[in-house]
Amino acid sequence: MFPRPDQILQEVMEFNTKLANSFSSLNQVGNIEVGVTPKEAVYEEDKLVLYRYKSVVDKPHRIPLLIVYALVNRPYMTDLQKDRSLVKGLLDEGIDVYLVDWGYPDGADRFLDLSDYIDLYLHHCVEHICKAHGLPRINLLGICQGGTFSLCYSALYPERVNNLVTMVTPVDFHTDDNLLSKWARQLDVDIMVDTLGNIPGELLNWSFLSLKPFQLTGQKYLSMLDIMDDPKKLRNFLRMEQWIFDSPDQAGEAFREFIKYFFQQNRLVHDTLDIGGRPVRLANITMPVFNVYATQDHLVPPAASLALERKVGTKDYSTFTFVGGHIGIYVSGRAQKEIPPAIANWIKARD
Amino acid sequence: MTDNTGTTNAWGEAWLDTQRKYLDTWMNLAQRGSEALGQGAKRDESPAANPFAANPFISNPFVASSFTANSSTANPFAANPFSIGIDQWWKLLAPSLPEEGRQAAGRLMDMNKGYLQMGEQAWNLAHLMQNVNKAGQDWQQNLQDQVKTWQEGFSCQKSGSPGWNALCGLPLQHWRQLFSSYSMMPGDVEKSLRGAGPLGADTLQHAVKGVLSTPTLGYTREMQEDWQEWGKLWLEHIQVVQKYEQLLAGVSNRTVDLIGTRIMNIAKEGKSIDSLRQTYDLWVDCSEEAYTELANSSDFISTQARLTNTLMKVKHTEQKMVEQLLSVFNLPTRTELDTAHERTHRLRREVRRLRHRLEESGIEELHQKFDQLRDEVRAMQAESTTRSAIAPTQPTRKPATTTKKEG
Numbered sequence: 188m189f190p191r192p193d194q195i196l197q198e199v200m201e202f203n204t205k206l207a208n209s210f211s212s213l214n215q216v217g218n219i220e221v222g223v224t225p226k227e228a229v230y231e232e233d234k235l236v237l238y239r240y241k242s243v244v245d246k247p248h249r250i251p252l253l254i255v256y257a258l259v260n261r262p263y264m265t266d267l268q269k270d271r272s273l274v275k276g277l278l279d280e281g282i283d284v285y286l287v288d289w290g291y292p293d294g295a296d297r298f299l300d301l302s303d304y305i306d307l308y309l310h311h312c313v314e315h316i317c318k319a320h321g322l323p324r325i326n327l328l329g330i331c332q333g334g335t336f337s338l339c340y341s342a343l344y345p346e347r348v349n350n351l352v353t354m355v356t357p358v359d360f361h362t363d364d365n366l367l368s369k370w371a372r373q374l375d376v377d378i379m380v381d382t383l384g385n386i387p388g389e390l391l392n393w394s395f396l397s398l399k400p401f402q403l404t405g406q407k408y409l410s411m412l413d414i415m416d417d418p419k420k421l422r423n424f425l426r427m428e429q430w431i432f433d434s435p436d437q438a439g440e441a442f443r444e445f446i447k448y449f450f451q452q453n454r455l456v457h458d459t460l461d462i463g464g465r466p467v468r469l470a471n472i473t474m475p476v477f478n479v480y481a482t483q484d485h486l487v488p489p490a491a492s493l494a495l496e497r498k499v500g501t502k503d504y505s506t507f508t509f510v511g512g513h514i515g516i517y518v519s520g521r522a523q524k525e526i527p528p529a530i531a532n533w534i535k536a537r538d
Numbered sequence: 539m540t541d542n543t544g545t546t547n548a549w550g551e552a553w554l555d556t557q558r559k560y561l562d563t564w565m566n567l568a569q570r571g572s573e574a575l576g577q578g579a580k581r582d583e584s585p586a587a588n589p590f591a592a593n594p595f596i597s598n599p600f601v602a603s604s605f606t607a608n609s610s611t612a613n614p615f616a617a618n619p620f621s622i623g624i625d626q627w628w629k630l631l632a633p634s635l636p637e638e639g640r641q642a643a644g645r646l647m648d649m650n651k652g653y654l655q656m657g658e659q660a661w662n663l664a665h666l667m668q669n670v671n672k673a674g675q676d677w678q679q680n681l682q683d684q685v686k687t688w689q690e691g692f693s694c695q696k697s698g699s700p701g702w703n704a705l706c707g708l709p710l711q712h713w714r715q716l717f718s719s720y721s722m723m724p725g726d727v728e729k730s731l732r733g734a735g736p737l738g739a740d741t742l743q744h745a746v747k748g749v750l751s752t753p754t755l756g757y758t759r760e761m762q763e764d765w766q767e768w769g770k771l772w773l774e775h776i777q778v779v780q781k782y783e784q785l786l787a788g789v790s791n792r793t794v795d796l797i798g799t800r801i802m803n804i805a806k807e808g809k810s811i812d813s814l815r816q817t818y819d820l821w822v823d824c825s826e827e828a829y830t831e832l833a834n835s836s837d838f839i840s841t842q843a844r845l846t847n848t849l850m851k852v853k854h855t856e857q858k859m860v861e862q863l864l865s866v867f868n869l870p871t872r873t874e875l876d877t878a879h880e881r882t883h884r885l886r887r888e889v890r891r892l893r894h895r896l897e898e899s900g901i902e903e904l905h906q907k908f909d910q911l912r913d914e915v916r917a918m919q920a921e922s923t924t925r926s927a928i929a930p931t932q933p934t935r936k937p938a939t940t941t942k943k944e945g
Contacts, residue, residue, distance in 0.1 A: 189801075189811050192664040198814040199657040206646065213643050297876070298883040307890060366833055373843035375850065382854040384876070398833075401825040408646050409653060409818065428641070 209415035219425050222263035224275050230315045234290030237312045240274055244281045250349055250538050251283035251316055251325050257332035259391055261433045262288050264517050271518045276527025287312055292438040297384045299438035302463030305339050313347050326534055328352040342471040350537050352530055354479040355513055357487045359494030361453045371450035380439040388434025475503035477533045484513040660817045685798045768855045775848035781841050792828035
């Protein structure tokens with residue numbers, strides 16, 4: 188029932204040889220490129236850049252889609268590589284795609300708060316697209332924390348949002364299975380921000396990796412050895428690795444508000460959230476909503492996303508279930524086949 | 539009882555032989571890497587490239603690099619010679635690797651040492667399992683006994699190996715790296731305080747606390763108070779780190795229990811564990827299960843939060859002290875910079891708000907309408923002037939008059 192000692196010794200030797208040989212693969216790996224689909228910067232404000240992706244069809248869908256990604260990682264996750272790209276999938280479906288890149292905040296940005304991100308930056312992006320296309324409203328796709336931002340925006344500016352898609356988006360931050368939220372509730376976020384100013388990305392990474400430390404900081408690297416002799420797989424691995432550790436610092440005041448209002452006080456579902464002095468009520472979201480969630484998401488558990496249904500004011504609410512995790516929903520082979528068509532078809536059926 | 543001494547010795551020698559070969563493989567590679575460096579690859583002249591030169595990471599093993607944080611340099615006396623050899627090899631090779639692959643390679647190296655240690659544990663278990671196979675009828679009880687024997691020898695805390703800790707101490711190890719980044723005090727100072735006194739583990743801490751409570755005197759009284767405050771906060775944080783470590787040690791123990799149970803279940807189901815890798819995966823599954831149990835407990839949640847909160851208090855006090863020093867040299871401080879940033883930010887926000895109000899009030903539209911009307915009037919005036927200039931001059935004719943004679 189257990190390998191013989193000599194088998195174990197043999198395996199250790201094989202492992203060792205494989206590892207030693209693998210370093211030549213790492214030596215030859217070259218530059219790791221991310222964000223591959225051609226795009227053009229169409230609007231800039233402070234460190235924010237709004238990109239428009241080059242359409243691949245002659246006549247793209249009439250109403251464009253703006254992707255709003257989280258602040259905590261870089262948005263190129265949606266366009267990691269040619270065969271793992273949500274953006275490319277949507278373009279192939281004929282959608283006209285825009286993306287907000289929030290940039291890397293520095294010390295001068297520490298007083299940016301949620302109102303700056305939602306009432307100014309995001310609103311200005313939407314206004315820009317509306318003006319460019321001569322449209323009163325556009326479609327929004329919010330991902331993770333960007334999904335929460337999109338919900339806030341849609342509640343504050345419902346006249347600007349035609350259809351809303353949320354993807355792995357936390358809504359109810361106090362579900363029983365939300366370990367990250369449990370950890371955040373007793374944090375003294377005031378002293379954190381008052382001390383550090385902007386919150387270092389590596390501190391957030393530590394929190395994320397600590398959710399599954401043995402898998403994410405150990406087992407993963409042993410599995411890496413299995414793909415060392417396959418340059419393509421190795422590059423894929425390193426690309427993902429680059430994304431995981433490419434964590435921008437968080438603007439201090441926005442972080443303070445996000446932790447307090449969402450993680451600690453759960454204001455979005457309690458209808459007590461104000462941004463920029465205006466109430467944010469999910470009941471104001473009356474446009475169609477498509478909620479995409481992942482069944483094995485350890486960062487945003489399904490229950491945290493599915494709480495949206497009972498809070499939004501729309502009668503046109505539907506969900507899409509992806510069997511996988513928080514990362515797999517962007518980059519797995521199955522996600523490429525399932526997610527873009529599902530979003531595009533849902534949008535096209537409503538425009 | 540069967541005498542297995544001869545077999546044990548043979549296996550022991552085989553294990554040592556494997557480790558020797560293991561090290562030899564790396565040393566051969568190091569030699570090749572060294573030759574490659576000499577033959578054309580750009581030689582890195584930095585101190586880190588030379589493992590025997592002064593290396594700042596070695597002098598403070600918890601600073602900066604996850605690779606060296608786990609290395610034998612952190613505690614060279616606890617490490618086995620194979621780990622030390624591999625560390626030296628890595629220091630030689632690392633500078634020659636391209637940046638893209640260096641970090642991943644470093645993490646791989648961390649895990650490599652742990653995996654070797656895992657091999658040793660699995661080997662111990664495998665050896666015990668050989669006895670079970672010989673046992674015959676009462677194999678289940680025998681298996682349980684062997685697993686128990688193995689469990690007793692399997693303790694992350696007891697092993698003390700940096701490689702093994704790379705597997706067992708991951709959350710704490712990451713915290714120590716962060717701690718070093720955010721504090722004046724390197725993470726290993728906390729370790730040196732532990733159990734240092736002759737009267738028990740907390741003796742030194744009590745002594746330090748006593749010193750920190752001494753009344754302050756004289757011209758530098760305020761500065762002394764700041765240092766005392768900082769010292770107390772730092773001690774508080776160290777105590778939380780120790781509590782955190784105790785809790786995580788529970789994960790190791792629970793993991794061992796879970797592995798034992800899983801092995802028994804696998805045996806009962808007639809299944810088998812066929813490789814070291816499967817053993818490792820089993821260990822990871824059990825560790826995650828044990829860790830998740832702990833991570834959801836109120837004790838852990840509270841300790842984890844205090845870990846950050848107490849560190850931030852330490853850091854906050856440090857900043858205050860640094861700012862006092864900066865003021866002495868008439869240099870700008872972080873607080874002053876923050877004030878400037880905040881004022882700029884408020885000003886920008888106010889400008890945006892006023893612009894928004896202007897837009898909402900319709901004044902902009904009125905301005906536009908006014909400009910439009912003004913342009914129209916100007917155009918009309920221009921047109922009128924042009925017409926006047928173009929039209930030919932004609933004699934003024936008197937209006938025709940009719941005379942009506944009255945009859």
